[in-house]
Structure formats: structure tokens, C-alpha cells
Amino acid sequence: MGGTGQAMNTDDLASRLIAGERRALARAITLVESERADHRQQAGDLLKAVAGTGHQALRIGLSGTPGVGKSTFIESFGTMLTGQGVRVAVLAVDPSSTRSGGSILGDKTRMERLSREPNAFIRPSPSRTQLGGVARRTREAITLCEAAQYDVVLIETVGVGQSETMVSEMSDLFALLMAPAGGDELQGVKRGIMEMADMILVNKADGDLVAAATRTCADYSGAVRLLRKRAQDPEGFPKVMMVSALLQDGLGAVWDDMLNLLAWRKANGHWEKQRARQARHWFEQEVRHGLLGVLKTPEVQARMAELGAKVAGGTLLASDGARQLLDGLKKP
Amino acid sequence: MGGTGQAMNTDDLASRLIAGERRALARAITLVESERADHRQQAGDLLKAVAGTGHQALRIGLSGTPGVGKSTFIESFGTMLTGQGVRVAVLAVDPSSTRSGGSILGDKTRMERLSREPNAFIRPSPSRTQLGGVARRTREAITLCEAAQYDVVLIETVGVGQSETMVSEMSDLFALLMAPAGGDELQGVKRGIMEMADMILVNKADGDLVAAATRTCADYSGAVRLLRKRAQDPEGFPKVMMVSALLQDGLGAVWDDMLNLLAWRKANGHWEKQRARQARHWFEQEVRHGLLGVLKTPEVQARMAELGAKVAGGTLLASDGARQLLDGLKKP
Numbered sequence: 001m002g003g004t005g006q007a008m009n010t011d012d013l014a015s016r017l018i019a020g021e022r023r024a025l026a027r028a029i030t031l032v033e034s035e036r037a038d039h040r041q042q043a044g045d046l047l048k049a050v051a052g053t054g055h056q057a058l059r060i061g062l063s064g065t066p067g068v069g070k071s072t073f074i075e076s077f078g079t080m081l082t083g084q085g086v087r088v089a090v091l092a093v094d095p096s097s098t099r100s101g102g103s104i105l106g107d108k109t110r111m112e113r114l115s116r117e118p119n120a121f122i123r124p125s126p127s128r129t130q131l132g133g134v135a136r137r138t139r140e141a142i143t144l145c146e147a148a149q150y151d152v153v154l155i156e157t158v159g160v161g162q163s164e165t166m167v168s169e170m171s172d173l174f175a176l177l178m179a180p181a182g183g184d185e186l187q188g189v190k191r192g193i194m195e196m197a198d199m200i201l202v203n204k205a206d207g208d209l210v211a212a213a214t215r216t217c218a219d220y221s222g223a224v225r226l227l228r229k230r231a232q233d234p235e236g237f238p239k240v241m242m243v244s245a246l247l248q249d250g251l252g253a254v255w256d257d258m259l260n261l262l263a264w265r266k267a268n269g270h271w272e273k274q275r276a277r278q279a280r281h282w283f284e285q286e287v288r289h290g291l292l293g294v295l296k297t298p299e300v301q302a303r304m305a306e307l308g309a310k311v312a313g314g315t316l317l318a319s320d321g322a323r324q325l326l327d328g329l330k331k332p
Numbered sequence: 333m334g335g336t337g338q339a340m341n342t343d344d345l346a347s348r349l350i351a352g353e354r355r356a357l358a359r360a361i362t363l364v365e366s367e368r369a370d371h372r373q374q375a376g377d378l379l380k381a382v383a384g385t386g387h388q389a390l391r392i393g394l395s396g397t398p399g400v401g402k403s404t405f406i407e408s409f410g411t412m413l414t415g416q417g418v419r420v421a422v423l424a425v426d427p428s429s430t431r432s433g434g435s436i437l438g439d440k441t442r443m444e445r446l447s448r449e450p451n452a453f454i455r456p457s458p459s460r461t462q463l464g465g466v467a468r469r470t471r472e473a474i475t476l477c478e479a480a481q482y483d484v485v486l487i488e489t490v491g492v493g494q495s496e497t498m499v500s501e502m503s504d505l506f507a508l509l510m511a512p513a514g515g516d517e518l519q520g521v522k523r524g525i526m527e528m529a530d531m532i533l534v535n536k537a538d539g540d541l542v543a544a545a546t547r548t549c550a551d552y553s554g555a556v557r558l559l560r561k562r563a564q565d566p567e568g569f570p571k572v573m574m575v576s577a578l579l580q581d582g583l584g585a586v587w588d589d590m591l592n593l594l595a596w597r598k599a600n601g602h603w604e605k606q607r608a609r610q611a612r613h614w615f616e617q618e619v620r621h622g623l624l625g626v627l628k629t630p631e632v633q634a635r636m637a638e639l640g641a642k643v644a645g646g647t648l649l650a651s652d653g654a655r656q657l658l659d660g661l662k663k664p
Binding site: 047067279292309311313318319329 | 376379380397513612616620621622627636639641645661
């Protein structure tokens with residue numbers, strides 16, 4: 001991000017990004033990922049500069065535990081879309097990379113075919129960031145992808161829990177990828193995840209696993225019917241389907257259903273309402289994030305270290321120490 | 333929590349809890365789970381009242397994705413321990429219950445045998461709480477279980493990601509339960525999770541799955557050897573073992589290894605250092621939590637709603653709205 005004339009750089013970056021230049025998009029995302037104060041300022045300028053483009057993508061959240069074939073699915077699904085002239089951006093959100101560099105085998109060999117497509121843009125998860133930071137970076141990256149004229153932004157995450165809630169809060173629709181499994185394992189799927197999902201895709205419906213996939217599909221269909229009907233769902237949603245990412249089977253049907261769901265929600269005002277609700281949610285998150293910034297001054301950090309040492313030594317209760325620190329903040 | 337004379341109630345509750353009365357412990361945990369200001373005050377008093385007992389439990393974090401047999405493991409492992417006169421408390425941390433009531437089939441039928449043991453105490457995850465609140469509640473519940481003379485506090489969580497980090501930050505040792513799987517799926521295990529785990533237990537090493545479990549065990553042993561050696565690990569740790577919770581196979585060895593690990597860490601000062609580091613970490617979390625409390629006043633809530641509506645309507649950028657709100661806070 002070096003060079004002179006920051007404002008000019010930002011404007012230049014914005015126009016190259018809007019023109020759909022992939023390298024500009026990559027650089028812009030690097031900028032929004034930075035925590036440096038001057039970069040935050042530039043990122044703000046950039047986001048304002050691209051705010052007017054009006055291009056909106058379909059934001060698809062995709063989750064699934066390790067081993068269900070997410071990379072293969074994104075590779076096949078993304079390549080199908082780019083083959084139809086749809087421009088696809090993939091953003092990964094990996095909460096476990098807060099601790100280390102991500103999955104053991106790394107991301108480099110993932111989605112090789114898709115990454116070679118000129119209409120595709122793939123961005124791995126930034127590492128060593130707090131989940132709060134990841135959320136902001138991902139939202140801003142989505143905005144940048146939209147400004148860069150991508151038609152689909154696929155936000156990929158892993159696992160069960162917090163990161164899925166986060167991704168569903170920035171997506172227009174949320175798909176959960178599942179593996180075929182014994183009937184016993186259904187009980188392990190949390191209602192919260194099921195309630196988030198607009199589509200449950202039972203992957204690996206190929207070879208030896210077709211029977212298991214069919215059974216799993218039936219199990220989830222049954223479970224989904226037990227859930228309370230949501231206002232934002234047309235008849236037949238949440239939908240449970242079988243796919244084989246490996247054989248590229250069922251992916252056209254998934255896409256058709258996504259477009260149908262989107263059209264229905266747009267026609268019925270749900271899409272707009274959901275985006276507004278999400279914007280409000282993330283605004284409130286920004287407020288919280290900003291408020292916590294007061295703890296980052298050297299004085300407060302020093303005081304925190306001092307009280308923290310007492311807590312660690314067992315001579316001060318954590319709650320009492322926290323009260324002492326916060327009382328100190330109130331007197332400027 | 334009704335009745336008159338709050339201070340007296342807290343003292344009474346504290347002494348009944350220290351005497352090991354299960355109902356008092358349950359009531360105390362309900363108290364620390366409450367967000368009501370008077371309850372928070374009472375909870376603080378209670379925690380102070382029990383702080384002097386000095387009884388310390390072995391805090392074991394246990395994680396695993398749905399379907400790996402966590403409930404069966406806790407049932408078998410816990411019953412084995414209570415059979416040896418060890419007093420066992422089980423606390424569940426379920427991040428997905430922030431959205432709804434938890435797993436579809438519910439918790440009632442889980443761990444039936446263990447729940448009938450007089451030396452066991454089982455507490456399901458509180459629902460509809462923020463992960464931050466869950467963390468505080470769980471830490472305080474651990475303290476209460478220790479004061480109530482439990483020897484082992486098993487903190488159970490699910491999935492991949494944030495909640496595991498949280499649980500590992502309040503545990504003396506962290507065990508990861510895995511299912512037998514094909515070699516391909518190893519790549520899906522995030523290094524972050526592996527780095528947290530002191531023990532990887534490959535469950536379901538029974539019946540048809542023995543061969544798969546043996547292979548999985550070898551795969552993880554290989555993967556674990558690739559990780560950087562941690563100062564807090566004796567030779568042979570992190571350890572990968574096969575167990576069958578169903579057949580109660582290998583659980584004695586797991587317990588022996590846990591005790592050996594604990595003894596080694598205590599002898600080498602790691603246990604104490606880790607607890608101190610954790611205390612400091614949670615103190616800092618308390619500070620953050622307390623700071624965010626200023627957003628809860630009616631005035632700030634009203635201002636937030638007003639700016640949030642503008643953000644949702646698209647006439648204000650989230651970051652600009654956040655800055656306006658925060659600037660307002662600074663002028664009292």
C-alpha cells in the first residue's frame with residue numbers, strides 16, 4: 001500500500017476494482033484486512049468510493065464440517081457457474097485460523113480448476129485475526145467483490161457454531177453441505193444450524209455412498225419438516241437435496257433452486273428486509289468493536305497488565321479487577 | 333432466587349454448596365447464569381464466599397463434532413470415575429444453542445446412567461446466551477463445582493472453532509474425540525484444533541470400525557508428530573489413543589494418562605503457569621464485557637436504533653454510523 005498520494009491511490013484502486021481487475025480486488029481486500037490506522041482510513045475511503053456502483057451479487061453462505069467435500073463442491077459449482085458466464089468470488093472464513101495457519105495440508109492445492117478461470121476470484125481466510133476482525137474484513141470484502149462486478153459471492157466457512165452464525169448474517173442464502181451418515185448421527189445436528197440453512201446439500205451421493213446419501217437425505221427432510229416455518233421461505237424450503245460434487249451431479253438443480261429462492265424473496269420483500277436487518281446488525285458490531293478500541297492505549301494496556309498480574313497471582317478476583325480498570329476509564 | 337435477606341441467602345447457599353449439596357450447586361449455577369443486576373451482585377458475593385475453599389479439580393475440556401459419541405464417552409468415562417469414588421461434574425458448552433434450544437433430540441436422554449450417580453453432577457448448556465456470556469457462566473460454574481468438592485470438572489463442547497478455543501482456555505487439559513475415518517479426511521482437521529489437544533481419542537474402536545479406527549489413530553499420530561513440540565508436554569504428548577466408549581474399552585488408560593500429564597505439569601510448573609495465564613485472559617475478557625455494558629443504557633440504545641435505521645436504509649455507512657455513536661459517548 002506504499003507510494004505517495006494516498007487519496008489518489010484509493011481512487012485509482014477503486015476505478016480499477018470497479019473495472020473488474022482481479023489484482024485490484026486482491027489488493028483492496030489486503031487493505032481492508034489491515035489493522036493499521038492509515039490503512040483503515042484508506043479502506044474507509046475506498047469503501048466510500050465504490051459505494052455508488054450499485055452492483056449487487058447473490059451472497060451465498062456455505063458451511064460444512066471438515067471432510068464433507070466443501071472444496072470439491074466449490075470447485076465444481078463455481079466452474080459450472082463461470083462456464084455460464086457468471087462471475088464468482090469465493091471468500092473463506094476459517095475461525096480456527098485464529099490460532100494457526102489453517103488446515104494442515106494448506107489451501108494451495110484447493111480449487112485448482114476454478115482458480116484458473118478468468119471469471120473466478122478466490123481468497124483464502126486471513127490468518128491470526130480475531131473472529132470480530134474476520135467478520136468486518138469479510139463484510140468489507142463482500143462489498144468490494146460486488147463493486148468488482150462479481151455476480152455470486154460464495155462465503156465458505158467450516159464447522160458448527162459461531163462462524164456459521166456470522167456467515168449466515170452476511171449471506172442472502174445459506175447452504176449446509178453434509179456427508180452421508182448413519183441415522184444415528186442426525187441427532188447431532190443442532191437445530192440452530194438447521195434453522196440457519198436454506199438448503200441442505202447431502203454430498204457424496206456417488207459410488208458406494210448413494211444408498212447412505214438417500215437415507216441421510218430422507219432423514220434431514222424429515223427433520224426439516226419439524227422446524228417452524230419461516231416467513232422468508234417459499235413452499236419447499238428449507239430444501240434438502242442430494243449432490244455429487246465429484247461427479248458434478250445435481251449442481252444445476254442447486255443453482256436453479258437458489259435463483260428461485262432469491263427471486264421469491266425479492267418479489268416478497270424478504271431480500272430487502274434481510275439485507276437491512278443485516279446492515280443494522282453489522283453497524284452494531286462496528287460500534288462494539290470501536291468501543292473496545294479504548295482499551296488499546298498504552299496507559300490502559302499497562303494498567304490491565306498490572307491488574308492482570310494480581311488476578312493471575314490469585315490476590316484479586318477477575319470481576320473485581322475488571323471493575324477497578326473500568327472505573328479508572330470513566331475518569332478521564 | 334426470591335426471598336428476603338440476600339446476603340444471608342448467599343452465605344447459606346455457599347455453605348450448602350461447600351458441603352457438596354448438589355441442589356445448592358445447581359441453584360448457584362442458575363444464579364451465575366442470570367444477567368439480572370441483583371443476581372450478578374449475589375453471584376459476586378457467592379463467588380467471594382466460596383473463594384477460600386482451596387479445593388481444586390482437574391478441569392478437562394472435551395470436544396468433538398456431532399456423531400463422534402461424546403455423550404457415550406462422558407457416560408462411560410464418568411461412570412468409571414464415580415465408581416472409583418471420584419466426584420465428577422459435567423458442564424456443557426453449546427455455542428449453537430445461542431440461536432435455539434440446542435440439539436434436536438434434546439439432552440434429557442443423554443447420560444442417563446451417569447446422572448443417577450450420587451457422585452456426579454451434570455449441567456446442560458444454558459440456551460439463548462451470547463458466547464461471551466457462556467464463557468463467563470462456564471468459568472464461574474467451574475469455580476462453583478470446585479468449591480462443591482468435585483474432583484473432575486468435564487467441560488464438554490461441540491464442533492470446530494471458537495467454542496473449542498474458549499473451552500481450552502478454561503481447562504487444564506483438552507481432549508479431542510474423533511471418529512474413525514478415511515485417510516482423506518485427515519486434511520480437514522485444522523491445525524489449530526490439533527494444537528489445542530493434549531489427547532486425541534479415536535472413539536468407536538469396536539465392531540466393524542476397529543480397522544478404520546486403527547488407521548485413523550496412525551494417521552493422527554503421524555499428524556501430531558508434525559506439530560511443533562510444546563513446552564507444556566512431556567514425552568509422548570499430545571497423545572493419540574483408541575477407545576470404545578460403547579464397550580468401555582481404553583478408558584482406564586485415558587484416565588491414567590490424564591493423571592500422568594497433570595502430575596508432570598504440576599511438577600514442572602506448567603500447571604500453575606497455565607492457570608495464571610488463563611486467569612489473566614479471563615480478567616481481560618471481563619473488562620471487555622464490562623466496557624460493552626455502557627451500550628445498554630436506554631439513551632444509547634435509542635441512539636443506536638436511530639443510526640441503525642439510517643444504515644439499514646442505505647443512507648449511512650456502517651463505519652460512519654459507528655463513529656457518530658462513539659463520538660456521542662465520549663461527551664458525557
